[in-house]
Amino acid sequence: MSENIFSYMAGETRVFGTSHDNIQVNIEGLNEDVTRVILVDKNESPINTTEKVEFINKATKNGISPVEVKGQKSYLITWINSYELCIAYATITNLSSSLELLQGMVSSTVEVIQNYNYQFP
Numbered sequence: 056m057s058e059n060i061f062s063y064m065a066g067e068t069r070v071f072g073t074s075h076d077n078i079q080v081n082i083e084g085l086n087e088d089v090t091r092v093i094l095v096d097k098n099e100s101p102i103n104t105t106e107k108v109e110f111i112n113k114a115t116k117n118g119i120s121p122v123e124v125k126g127q128k129s130y131l132i133t134w135i136n137s138y139e140l141c142i143a144y145a146t147i148t149n150l151s152s153s154l155e156l157l158q159g160m161v162s163s164t165v166e167v168i169q170n171y172n173y174q175f176p
Contacts, residue, residue, distance in 0.1 A: 070099055073140065073147040078102065080140065080148060091129040092140075092150075101127050109141045113149075 067084040081093040081101075092110070096102050110119040110130045114137070121128045132138055132150065140148040 070095060071148070075142055075147045078142065078147065085124075085131075088133055088135075089131055090133075091124050091131050093127055093129050103128065107141075107143050109144075111139045111141060113137045113139055 062084070068081065070079050070081045072079050077096060079095050079097065079099070081095045081099060082090055083093070084090045094102050094108065110121075110132075111117070112119060119130050119132070119138070121130050123129070124131070132152075134152045137152050138150040139146045140150070
């Protein structure tokens with residue numbers, strides 16, 4: 056499996072970089088349909104950025120509000136839609152979801168794609 060692919064398996068956790076130097080995304084599978092995304096720093100510690108953060112459902116163009124899960128500010132996403140993570144109105148990461156058939160089993164995945172087109176000050 057590619058290093059920028061995350062599988063929606065309960066308990067799987069991976070950290071991916073973004074095009075923002077101080078922000079990474081920690082993705083944790085909660086079940087086969089839902090995962091949570093937490094913004095973390097380089098040490099994988101949860102962060103609350105002072106910059107405007109917005110998770111956007113690419114199909115509906117609606118923002119996703121964070122919720123508290125396991126005591127941490129989290130964004131809950133599903134394999135059904137794809138998403139963009141924006142900081143200060145600039146997309147820093149795209150999460151492109153899909154459903155695949157792997158070795159006779161259905162697997163839902165998200166591909167994490169960094170956006171290198173925007174340079175932060």
